[in-house]
Amino acid sequence: MAAAVGHAGKRTAIGTGNGVWPSIRVEPETLPAPGDAVEDLETPVLVVDLDRMEANIRFVQAYCERLGVRNRIHIKTHKIPQIAARQVAAGAAGITVQKLGEAEVFAASGLGFEDIFLPYNLLGAAKLRRLCAFLERYPGIELSLTCDSAVVAEGLSTVTRKTGRNLKVWVECDAGLGRAGVTQPRQALDLAGIIEQLPGLTFGGLMSFTADAEPSVAFMTAALAVFRGAGRPAPEVTMGGTRQLRWVEQVPGVTEHRPGTYVFHDRQTVLQGGWSFDDCAGTVRTTVVSRPTAERGILDAGSKAITPETMGLDGLLGHIVEYPEARLYRLSEEHGYADFSAYLESERPQVGDVLAVVPNHICTTVNMYDWIVGARNGHVEVVWPVAARGRVR
Amino acid sequence: MAAAVGHAGKRTAIGTGNGVWPSIRVEPETLPAPGDAVEDLETPVLVVDLDRMEANIRFVQAYCERLGVRNRIHIKTHKIPQIAARQVAAGAAGITVQKLGEAEVFAASGLGFEDIFLPYNLLGAAKLRRLCAFLERYPGIELSLTCDSAVVAEGLSTVTRKTGRNLKVWVECDAGLGRAGVTQPRQALDLAGIIEQLPGLTFGGLMSFTADAEPSVAFMTAALAVFRGAGRPAPEVTMGGTRQLRWVEQVPGVTEHRPGTYVFHDRQTVLQGGWSFDDCAGTVRTTVVSRPTAERGILDAGSKAITPETMGLDGLLGHIVEYPEARLYRLSEEHGYADFSAYLESERPQVGDVLAVVPNHICTTVNMYDWIVGARNGHVEVVWPVAARGRVR
Numbered sequence: 001m002a003a004a005v006g007h008a009g010k011r012t013a014i015g016t017g018n019g020v021w022p023s024i025r026v027e028p029e030t031l032p033a034p035g036d037a038v039e040d041l042e043t044p045v046l047v048v049d050l051d052r053m054e055a056n057i058r059f060v061q062a063y064c065e066r067l068g069v070r071n072r073i074h075i076k077t078h079k080i081p082q083i084a085a086r087q088v089a090a091g092a093a094g095i096t097v098q099k100l101g102e103a104e105v106f107a108a109s110g111l112g113f114e115d116i117f118l119p120y121n122l123l124g125a126a127k128l129r130r131l132c133a134f135l136e137r138y139p140g141i142e143l144s145l146t147c148d149s150a151v152v153a154e155g156l157s158t159v160t161r162k163t164g165r166n167l168k169v170w171v172e173c174d175a176g177l178g179r180a181g182v183t184q185p186r187q188a189l190d191l192a193g194i195i196e197q198l199p200g201l202t203f204g205g206l207m208s209f210t211a212d213a214e215p216s217v218a219f220m221t222a223a224l225a226v227f228r229g230a231g232r233p234a235p236e237v238t239m240g241g242t243r244q245l246r247w248v249e250q251v252p253g254v255t256e257h258r259p260g261t262y263v264f265h266d267r268q269t270v271l272q273g274g275w276s277f278d279d280c281a282g283t284v285r286t287t288v289v290s291r292p293t294a295e296r297g298i299l300d301a302g303s304k305a306i307t308p309e310t311m312g313l314d315g316l317l318g319h320i321v322e323y324p325e326a327r328l329y330r331l332s333e334e335h336g337y338a339d340f341s342a343y344l345e346s347e348r349p350q351v352g353d354v355l356a357v358v359p360n361h362i363c364t365t366v367n368m369y370d371w372i373v374g375a376r377n378g379h380v381e382v383v384w385p386v387a388a389r390g391r392v393r
Numbered sequence: 394m395a396a397a398v399g400h401a402g403k404r405t406a407i408g409t410g411n412g413v414w415p416s417i418r419v420e421p422e423t424l425p426a427p428g429d430a431v432e433d434l435e436t437p438v439l440v441v442d443l444d445r446m447e448a449n450i451r452f453v454q455a456y457c458e459r460l461g462v463r464n465r466i467h468i469k470t471h472k473i474p475q476i477a478a479r480q481v482a483a484g485a486a487g488i489t490v491q492k493l494g495e496a497e498v499f500a501a502s503g504l505g506f507e508d509i510f511l512p513y514n515l516l517g518a519a520k521l522r523r524l525c526a527f528l529e530r531y532p533g534i535e536l537s538l539t540c541d542s543a544v545v546a547e548g549l550s551t552v553t554r555k556t557g558r559n560l561k562v563w564v565e566c567d568a569g570l571g572r573a574g575v576t577q578p579r580q581a582l583d584l585a586g587i588i589e590q591l592p593g594l595t596f597g598g599l600m601s602f603t604a605d606a607e608p609s610v611a612f613m614t615a616a617l618a619v620f621r622g623a624g625r626p627a628p629e630v631t632m633g634g635t636r637q638l639r640w641v642e643q644v645p646g647v648t649e650h651r652p653g654t655y656v657f658h659d660r661q662t663v664l665q666g667g668w669s670f671d672d673c674a675g676t677v678r679t680t681v682v683s684r685p686t687a688e689r690g691i692l693d694a695g696s697k698a699i700t701p702e703t704m705g706l707d708g709l710l711g712h713i714v715e716y717p718e719a720r721l722y723r724l725s726e727e728h729g730y731a732d733f734s735a736y737l738e739s740e741r742p743q744v745g746d747v748l749a750v751v752p753n754h755i756c757t758t759v760n761m762y763d764w765i766v767g768a769r770n771g772h773v774e775v776v777w778p779v780a781a782r783g784r785v786r
Binding site: 309 | 418422423433434435436437438469491492494501502503513514516517518519520523541542544545565567571572573574575576680682683684685686689691693694696697698700701702725726727728730744745747756757760761762763782783784785786
């Protein structure tokens with residue numbers, strides 16, 4: 001047990017005396033050290049099996065190459081520049097971020113991310129000021145964006161005027177998810193035209209994210225016809241998601257895919273995406289701190305250590321690796337509630353046992369940790385700061 | 394816009410060269426400055442109305458004093474030492490923390506927290522080593538703990554032997570919640586006896602947290618009878634929760650209460666606890682980034698900015714202050730989905746409008762932010778680091 005995280009102390013130091021950041025001391029955390037046995041780590045702790053992670057990176061890279069689509073990995077799953085660097089080294093064609101703050105962290109990392117896609121409507125004076133600052137600070141980074149309305153496109157055009165940098169802007173399409181995006185192919189064509197007429201902007205193509213194949217196929221088929229009917233070349237098409245890799249080749253015109261979760265996997269990609277729990281690289285190690293009844297075990301990982309999202313699955317909150325038939329049926333802030341009645345009493349865990357939980361959604365789980373551990377063969381190899389954690393802006 | 398948070402940069406600096414903390418640069422975030430107009434803040438941002446917060450602190454303090462129970466505030470709601478200091482200054486009798494890491498942050502703050510209650514089963518070699526270090530480092534702090542099994546009590550006794558410091562240990566009772574805690578009053582008596590026989594430990598009393606009055610009244614009535622029947626004095630009784638303040642006076646023998654959420658309130662304490670949305674001090678300000686259909690608005694705050702917990706309410710994810718009849722019906726990681734069909738089309742928000750959302754659960758919402766804003770009369774007064782954010786251990 002060696003190094004210390006001093007981040008909160010630094011925040012204090014920087015804030016002291018400027019009237020904004022009140023002066024308090026914050027004790028640094030003690031971190032695991034390389035070589036520490038994973039089984040001895042204090043819990044709860046999020047541990048990534050590096051062999052599995054590397055296999056996941058190789059598998060999806062090869063899969064995308066077979067399909068002939070660019071693999072533009074989404075960093076929202078891990079928010080860790082060092083992991084993204086491994087994905088790019090394996091062949092990924094640039095990175096996807098979801099917030100400008102994530103772009104800032106990855107750009108500043110010094111790890112060479114020169115092609116960043118930010119598929120999110122950026123608007124508002126404060127946000128556009130930050131976008132200007134980013135573009136001026138990183139002339140060597142190609143940042144591309146999306147919009148789903150003329151209002152957003154017009155704001156981005158003002159940014160190009162202020163910075164002297166052109167921007168490639170894609171049109172976000174709602175091809176069946178019911179979130180953001182134009183809902184009709186004709187609107188996509190119209191918005192592409194608006195983008196092209198606005199100073200400083202070029203049209204990148206069509207961006208979408210959906211849960212299911214059918215509406216994506218229908219939307220993109222119609223969109224390509226609309227563009228063709230207008231005498232325009234077929235636009236590029238970028239789709240997203242790990243589960244969606246199973247069917248993305250059915251969508252006409254796809255040139256790029258943006259998978260995120262695949263690097264770690266989670267209970268959702270297993271139950272809904274056809275992966276296996278043996279593919280799951282990220283688990284929360286948690287101690288059984290109470291066995292108040294014969295059936296119930298209480299874990300020291302609650303909704304601040306494991307996402308409380310049920311993800312449209314079966315209502316359970318995670319998969320307990322050592323007890324796959326146990327039911328993790330509730331989380332309060334610092335307690336996980338598990339039912340071990342599927343096991344003989346003699347087989348159920350004891351107070352003090354440490355278990356590994358695969359969360360329903362690894363992306364929101366990682367986002368709760370300041371740092372996570374990378375391990376191999378049961379020993380710590382690296383401790384990564386979750387550098388873009390909490391960058392909600 | 395003035396100060397910068399350098400925490401991640403500091404993490405890097407500390408880690409550089411030790412082989413654990415990989416060397417990357419992380420750009421600091423720009424913070425709001427005092428006097429900034431709240432309406433101009435970049436979104437999403439969590440803003441606390443200080444007038445409301447102060448009124449909430451005064452109200453519950455006076456309420457506990459009328460009941461004659463000590464108000465041992467729970468810091469898990471805000472994790473901010475400066476706010477806890479205001480609560481203690483208003484009359485709170487010490488603080489409650491839920492994890493040892495929170496105790497470390499509050500002890501190190503220098504804000505004078507000398508009486509800390511940690512109602513959680515601490516066990517395992519790594520955890521107990523940290524507990525020893527805490528006790529040795531802070532001889533002036535009275536740290537009291539709980540247990541619900543002899544295994545935990547025995548571990549705590551070894552800590553007293555190593556540190557030479559006695560520990561007051563309470564017995565956690567499951568008075569109806571179905572979480573941790575002994576489930577029978579007789580077990581509480583037996584465990585109190587075990588605690589008293591173990592070297593270095595003294596019995597503090599009975600600790601519980603439940604959702605409802607009836608089982609608490611039943612359990613504590615029976616427990617007091619069991620202790621009386623054994624010829625022992627009535628134990629102290631500590632209960633918890635903000636909603637629970639409504640009925641805690643019905644529970645026999647209560648000497649202390651541990652409310653947390655009341656400092657900010659949230660949609661749960663309004664819908665289930667009888668408070669009002671006008672009491673809610675903490676809101677997430679969020680921009681409408683898309684209006685893809687006549688009814689739907691997409692907000693730039695998703696499950697990484699607003700807790701995805703439904704909290705046993707109506708399935709919605711928050712209350713939109715400006716549109717109380719709107720339905721915030723879904724959150725993905727960086728998007729909130731709102732249905733404005735309860736309003737005339739002409740009254741619905743436009744792309745670019747900023748709305749304030751009261752989350753279902755403010756405690757897990759605050760836990761996602763590195764810093765939050767305190768404001769009065771629409772202007773920033775303070776920016777607080779969420780100093781114990783992410784201290785899951």
